[in-house]
Amino acid sequence: MDLHGKVAVVTGSGRGLGLGYAQALAAAGAAVVVNDVDQGAVDAAVAMIMAAGGRAAGAVAAVGDSAAAEELVDTAVREFGRLDALVTNAGILRDRVLWKMTDDDFDDVVRVHLRGTFTCARAAAVRMREQGTGGRLVLISSPAGQRGNFGQTNYAAAKAGIVAMARTWAMELGRSGITVNAVVPVAATEMTKTIPAFAPVIEEAERTGVPLPDWLRKDEGLGTVEDVAGLVTFLASDASEGVTGQAIGIGGDRLALWAHPKEKAVAFADGGWSADAIAAQWPDGVGAEPETYGIPAPKAPEA
Numbered sequence: 001m002d003l004h005g006k007v008a009v010v011t012g013s014g015r016g017l018g019l020g021y022a023q024a025l026a027a028a029g030a031a032v033v034v035n036d037v038d039q040g041a042v043d044a045a046v047a048m049i050m051a052a053g054g055r056a057a058g059a060v061a062a063v064g065d066s067a068a069a070e071e072l073v074d075t076a077v078r079e080f081g082r083l084d085a086l087v088t089n090a091g092i093l094r095d096r097v098l099w100k101m102t103d104d105d106f107d108d109v110v111r112v113h114l115r116g117t118f119t120c121a122r123a124a125a126v127r128m129r130e131q132g133t134g135g136r137l138v139l140i141s142s143p144a145g146q147r148g149n150f151g152q153t154n155y156a157a158a159k160a161g162i163v164a165m166a167r168t169w170a171m172e173l174g175r176s177g178i179t180v181n182a183v184v185p186v187a188a189t190e191m192t193k194t195i196p197a198f199a200p201v202i203e204e205a206e207r208t209g210v211p212l213p214d215w216l217r218k219d220e221g222l223g224t225v226e227d228v229a230g231l232v233t234f235l236a237s238d239a240s241e242g243v244t245g246q247a248i249g250i251g252g253d254r255l256a257l258w259a260h261p262k263e264k265a266v267a268f269a270d271g272g273w274s275a276d277a278i279a280a281q282w283p284d285g286v287g288a289e290p291e292t293y294g295i296p297a298p299k300a301p302e303a
Contacts (some may be wrong), residue, residue, distance in 0.1 A: 001237050004029035007080040008236055009072050011063050011120055011208050012090030014041025016189045017140070017225055019048075021087050024229035025236060026054030031080040035059045035072055035090065055080070063090040065118035069123040077127065084122040085236040088117040088162075094153045106154045113158035117165065123179075125173060134177025138235045141182040141247060146258055149295050163247045167260070170245030179244035181235050184250030184258060185228040186221050188212065203226040216252065223252030231255070264291065 003025060013022040014036025022032045028047045033187050034045045034056055042058035043085045049056040057079040061068035076083040091113050094105040121137050128135035144152050166182040173180060188202040201222070205212050217223050229252040248274025249256035269277055 001028045003237055006030040006084040008075050008085040009033040009076050009083065010087040010089055011035045012044050014038055017185060017187060017228065017265045018089040019045050020229045021089060021232045023049060023107045024233045026056060028233050031055040031075045033057050033059055037062045040149050057123055063120060064111040066119050069119040072120060073123045073127050082131060083124060083127045085138065086120060087232055088120050089140045090116055093155060096290060097151050098153055101153055105112035109154035110158050117162050120168065125178060128178050129176050136236045137169065137178060137180040138232055139182045142186050143186060143295050146184060147295050160189050167245050174244065179240060180245040181243060183231055184247055184249040187223055187228050188224050189225060202213060218253045219252040221254030227252055255266050266298065
């Protein structure tokens with residue numbers, strides 16, 4: 001995959017998945033703007049990419065407000081002359097069950113994930129449209145946004161909103177040659193270790209030094225940071241020109257296309273539905289096969 005001549009911004013790329021994305025993009029030839037709130041993390045990431053022969057510049061900013069988004073785009077243009085791809089990866093967690101979640105817990109996560117994706121994508125879209133040569137917006141979502149997850153009201157809501165924005169922007173930016181896709185990654189990182197469904201398995205692998213088992217990589221689609229970076233590189237490339245408005249999962253050995261919400265079962269009643277009529281029809285009608293919810297906990301195969 002050749003990204004020479006391309007310039008990409010990756011938010012939240014001082015460590016974890018974001019760093020993996022930035023490294024993969026640089027290895028493919030793109031010049032990369034590394035972003036994080038930690039100056040040390042930014043400097044280390046830039047140095048790592050450059051030591052491997054890549055081109056990188058750093059931008060310390062807390063993603064969320066418009067000024068930070070403008071700074072990231074301005075850094076790309078100032079250092080490398082243009083902007084071709086944006087990967088919105090920056091995020092935080094403030095996990096609590098509903099009745100214990102504070103206003104700040106909710107607002108902080110939504111500000112970084114959802115508002116940060118919006119402000120950065122808006123700034124990038126303005127620049128890309130001015131350039132007139134198209135572009136790529138790669139928005140990082142999560143399985144929690146697709147299925148919900150215990151204790152993650154704020155995170156799940158924000159990640160679901162990101163996929164909805166990807167679909168909307170794909171329509172709005174199509175005529176400008178800008179594609180917009182959501183990536184649904186699953187990888188063993190410090191952030192995913194806080195998710196109860198995955199924490200024990202990841203910690204065991206780290207403790208023993210043994211790679212994640214084959215059943216986990218295939219059946220659960222959980223792998224390393226390196227396993228997910230290829231999708232981001234593809235979506236930032238010219239090879240993905242015809243791919244837009246999609247939610248695409250990646251992790252371990254699994255690549256998947258997520259279905260968009262759609263009506264699963266439909267019934268009609270002349271004159272409309274009363275509460276009693278719905279109650280009578282539901283068990284054997286529209287509600288006969290209810291949807292599942294939540295991220296299933298990993299289950300090892302029986303010995």
